Every structure is written in structure tokens, then in C-alpha cells.
Amino acid sequence: MSATAGAVWGRTEQQDFRSRVRGTLLGVAVGDALGAPVNGLDLGGIRAAYGGEGLLDLAPAYGRRGAVTHLTQLTLFSTDGLIRAQVRRDTGAWHPPTDLHRAYRRWAATQRDWGPDERREEDGWLAREEWLYARRGPTRALLLGLGDDTMGTPGAPKNPAEPGPEAAARSAPFGLLVGWDPHLVAQLAVECAAQTHGHPVACLAAGAYAVIVHALARGDDLDGAVRRALALLASRPGHEPVSEALRHALGAVRQGAPTPERVARLTGEGTAEALVATAVYCALVGEDVRHGxxxxxxxDGPSAVAGALTGGLLGALHGETALPPAWVVELEGRPTILELADDFAMEMTQGPALHGPSGASPGWLARYPRG
Structure with missing residues (x-):
């Protein structure tokens, strides 16, 4: 399977890919929405609020059931940035981290502006979705990292001491670049993580998560996908904390029935590598998507992050139809998520027909401007 220019996709391949893209983006959002009402509560607080078994269904957050946080918002802008990078490739300007940074800056505008500026056609359609203009718990690292035009890089990262998991939680779309080599997928995720979460371990955790999604989107099982990520990480300086966390997750699977206490031990202090490992564990041991x-x-840790990371893995693994339909139907922004997912799948499978040498679709270029 290849998403490179000129590749030929069969109809079955296209349908499977679209289902996994939809599953990944919806999975991130469903997990995020499930965790949003209990974000910041410890397990005792969750049980006090929702009963001895904890939270088992969507609950109100931000004034409604199915509300998403900044994690879903940023995942959507990651997807938008990747499409824009592909479209801009025709101009000879090929530097995806720059396109992602521009996309994240468009997200940052949603956090300070009252609504979209209809005059800015170069922003594209996603930045004109009014429901995205809402603050949903963005961290200080995100607002500082994207607070000016300077782009963080691995050599000069923004927030170099920030170990949090938010960069990893927006990295699932990088894994959907199924025609890319896994090393390039990891590198792109690392470079984009450095724009807000510059701690080397946080960057590598984002790269590892993207590689796991990449293997799942190409048809691997989850255990195999994690082992691929471990093999790739082995060549990266400073990989040990991420590799150790992933191995701990795989080992925990063999330690008996899953419990909240076992999940809490994996989550630890809520760092990026710990949350990625938590997501791997929950996706592996869950009896189904809902249970996972x-x-x-x-x-006790950041529930929205854990839910979003786990949902991205399960959606990439199983596709959209495995997600709980009663949760999907209540998702905030569901029409936008589906529209963007389908646009991503179309761009990656049929991009040359939309803006290639033989012609361009004015409607597509209006949605995803080259500027």
C-alpha cells in the first residue's frame, strides 16, 4: 500500500484505508470525550461521582455530553496540516513541519479569537468551523509554544523541559501516512512535538505513538505494532524511558486481569511515555473498544489524554465500525471529523487527480489553499 504520488489504490484498499482514517480520528475524539468529565479527578473522585465501577458512559462536560477537549481540536488541525503539506508539495515547497506549525497556529487563533475571520480565505475551511472556537483546557505549554511565529525544532525546541503527553495525543494522524517509511513518520512526529513539548522523551513518545498507529493502519496487530516501534526506537539516542515504558505495558498484559490500579501504575506521573504505554495496555487488554x-x-492520571491515545489506537486497528455507535453519534463536531477524515483519505489515495500536473480542482484548493 502506498500513498505516494502516482500510486494506484484498489477500491478495497481505499475503503479499508478510509475506515481506518475515520476510526482513528473518531477514536481519538470518543476517548477524549469519555475522559473529559473526569479529567483531573483521581480514581476515588471518579467512583464517588459515578459509582463503584467508575465512569462507564459519556457524561456532561463543557455543558454537554460528547464534548471534546483541545486534544481533539489539535488532532484535527494535525490532519488539516498534513493535507495542506501534500497540496503544497506541487509548488516545490516541501517541508511538512512548517505546514503543521501553520496549522497549529490556526488552532491557536481559535483559542484567542471570538470566531473565524471570514476574510482570511488562506486559512481554509477547518479554521472557519465555529464550534472549534472554544477553550477546552489547553495547557500552558501549548499556548506558549504556539504563542508566536517562531517554530520549535528538535535543535531549538519550545518548552525544552516539558515532558507532558499532549504532543503525543495529537500525533495519530502522522501514523496515517501509510505510504511513508516508519522512520520518516517518527521523525515528523518528533519534529512537530518539538513545537510545544521539547523534552526529548516527550518528542520520542510522540514518534513512537505515531509509528504504532502507522503499523496498525497498514494492517499489523497491536502487539506487532508496538514491537516495530521498539525496534525503531532502539536506534534513537535517549530512547530508553520510552522503550522501557512500552515494554512495561507489554509485560503488564501477562500479569492477570486488568484493574484500575494496574493502569494507574502505568500512568505514573502522567508523562508522555507513561500515557502512551497506558494506551497500549488498555487497547491490548480491553475486551472490546468500550471496555478498553x-x-x-x-x-488517577489525565483521563482525556489516556482516552484519546487509546481511542486512536483502537480506531486505527479496527476501523470506524468498531467504535460504540451510541458514543459516536453524540460526539461534538462529528460532521466535521468525518468530513476531514474523508478529505484526508481522498488526498492520500487520489491527490494527483485533485491537484496534479494534469489539472487541479478549484474547490479542493479553496478548501486547502497552497498559501
Whole structure:
């Protein structure tokens, strides 16, 4: 399977890919929405609010059921930035981290502006979605990292001491670049993580998560996907904390029935590598998608992050139809998520027909401007 220019996709391949893209983006959002009401609560607080088994269904957050946080918002802008990078490639300007940074800056505008500026056609359609203009718990690292035009890089990262998991939680779309070599997928995720979360371990955790999604989107099982990520990490300086966390997650699978306490031990202090490992564990041991997501959010750590990371893995693994339909239907912004997912799948499978040498679609270029 290849998403490179000129590649030929069969109809079955296209349908499978679109289902996994939809599953990944919806999975991130479903997990995020499930965890949002209990974000910041410890397990005792969750049980006090929702009963002895914890949170088992969507609950109100930000005034409604199915509300998403900044994690879903940023995942959507990651997807938008990747499409824009592909479109801009025709101009000879090929530097995806720059396009991602521009996309994240468009997200930053949603956090300070009252609504979209209809005059700025170069922003594209996603930045004109009014429901995205809402502050949903963005961290200080995100607002500082994207607070000016200077782009963080691995050599000069923004917030170099920030170990948090938010960069990893927006990295699932990088894994959907199925025609890319896994090393390039990891590198792109690392470079984009450095724009807000510059701690080397946080950057490598984002790269590892993207590689796991990449293997799942190409049809691997989850255990195999994690082992691929471990093999790739081995050549990266400073990989040990991430590799150790992933191995700990794989080992925990063999230690008996999953419990919130076991999840809490993986989550630890809520660092990026710990949350990626938590997501791997919950996705591996969950009896189904619903069970895996409930395991992820019912613990002492950041529930929305754990849910979003777990949902991205399960969506990439199983596709959209495995997600709980009663949760999907209540998702905030569901029409936008589906539209963007389908646009991403179309760009990656049929991009040359939309803006290639033989012609360009004015409608597509209006949605995803080259500027």
C-alpha cells in the first residue's frame, strides 16, 4: 500500500484505508470525550461521582455530553496540516513541519479569537468551523509554544523541559501516512512535538505513538505494532524511558486481569511515555473498544489524554465500525471529523487527480489553499 504520488489504490484498499482514517480520528475524539468529565479527578473522585465501577458512559462536560477537549481540536488541525503539506508539495515547497506549525497556529487563533475571520480565505475551511472556537483546557505549554511565529525544532525546541503527553495525543494522524517509511513518520512526529513539548522523551513518545498507529493502519496487530516501534526506537539516542515504558505495558498484559490500579501504575506521573504505554495496555487488554476506553479513563492520571491515545489506537486497528455507535453519534463536531477524515483519505489515495500536473480542482484548493 502506498500513498505516494502516482500510486494506484484498489477500491478495497481505499475503503479499508478510509475506515481506518475515520476510526482513528473518531477514536481519538470518543476517548477524549469519555475522559473529559473526569479529567483531573483521581480514581476515588471518579467512583464517588459515578459509582463503584467508575465512569462507564459519556457524561456532561463543557455543558454537554460528547464534548471534546483541545486534544481533539489539535488532532484535527494535525490532519488539516498534513493535507495542506501534500497540496503544497506541487509548488516545490516541501517541508511538512512548517505546514503543521501553520496549522497549529490556526488552532491557536481559535483559542484567542471570538470566531473565524471570514476574510482570511488562506486559512481554509477547518479554521472557519465555529464550534472549534472554544477553550477546552489547553495547557500552558501549548499556548506558549504556539504563542508566536517562531517554530520549535528538535535543535531549538519550545518548552525544552516539558515532558507532558499532549504532543503525543495529537500525533495519530502522522501514523496515517501509510505510504511513508516508519522512520520518516517518527521523525515528523518528533519534529512537530518539538513545537510545544521539547523534552526529548516527550518528542520520542510522540514518534513512537505515531509509528504504532502507522503499523496498525497498514494492517499489523497491536502487539506487532508496538514491537516495530521498539525496534525503531532502539536506534534513537535517549530512547530508553520510552522503550522501557512500552515494554512495561507489554509485560503488564501477562500479569492477570486488568484493574484500575494496574493502569494507574502505568500512568505514573502522567508523562508522555507513561500515557502512551497506558494506551497500549488498555487497547491490548480491553475486551472490546468500550471496555478498553473505560479502562483508560478510570484512573488517577489525565483521563482525556489516556482516552484519546487509546481511542486512536483502537480506531486505527479496527476501523470506524468498531467504535460504540451510541458514543459516536453524540460526539461534538462529528460532521466535521468525518468530513476531514474523508478529505484526508481522498488526498492520500487520489491527490494527483485533485491537484496534479494534469489539472487541479478549484474547490479542493479553496478548501486547502497552497498559501
Amino acid at each position: 476506553l473505560c479502562l483508560a479513563v478510570n484512573q
